[in-house]
Amino acid sequence: MGKVYKTIDERLASWMQQQHMFFVATAPLSEAGSINCSPKGGDSFRILGPTEVAYQDLTGSGIETIAHLKENGRIVLMFCAFEGAPNILRLHGKGRVFTKGQAGFDELLAHFPANIGTRSIIHIEVSRISDSCGYAVPLLQYQGDRDVLDHWSAKQGEAQLDEYRRLKNAVSIDGLPGFKD
Numbered sequence: 316m317g318k319v320y321k322t323i324d325e326r327l328a329s330w331m332q333q334q335h336m337f338f339v340a341t342a343p344l345s346e347a348g349s350i351n352c353s354p355k356g357g358d359s360f361r362i363l364g365p366t367e368v369a370y371q372d373l374t375g376s377g378i379e380t381i382a383h384l385k386e387n388g389r390i391v392l393m394f395c396a397f398e399g400a401p402n403i404l405r406l407h408g409k410g411r412v413f414t415k416g417q418a419g420f421d422e423l424l425a426h427f428p429a430n431i432g433t434r435s436i437i438h439i440e441v442s443r444i445s446d447s448c449g450y451a452v453p454l455l456q457y458q459g460d461r462d463v464l465d466h467w468s469a470k471q472g473e474a475q476l477d478e479y480r481r482l483k484n485a486v487s488i489d490g491l492p493g494f495k496d
Contacts, residue, residue: 322365378493432468
């Protein structure tokens, strides 16, 4: 049923780009820490090479992924087919957080649409690519992307977004360092 791949080939890339959402999971080193899983959508995922991907991280209420990546770099992205033939694809790897003003941020940001809410770019060197059947994943009908976060970010403006991140994204729920301007 499942298969491990050496690289993201054209078939896998095409399939991933057809999916409307993906999930990101990370965990702290501490056994007492909270595991995190976050859904992502919109035009926020890019394949940069055969074992290299990135996604546009937008301002949100939590900072778990960034805190975990800063601590240990472990990350997995999971794509599920909610339409068409069943399939699940996981990309395991080491992630790095790129923020405004950091070397490499502007080059990565150029791969994504402009969005005032961009908090960072998460770059992943993929070490394991695997699929599984997805037979139990339900069929769901895609209706469209939500634009609530985009409107909220635009209403806030740069200065208020920076302040929001300083107040709400400074540390994870487990007290790990998060986002700093």
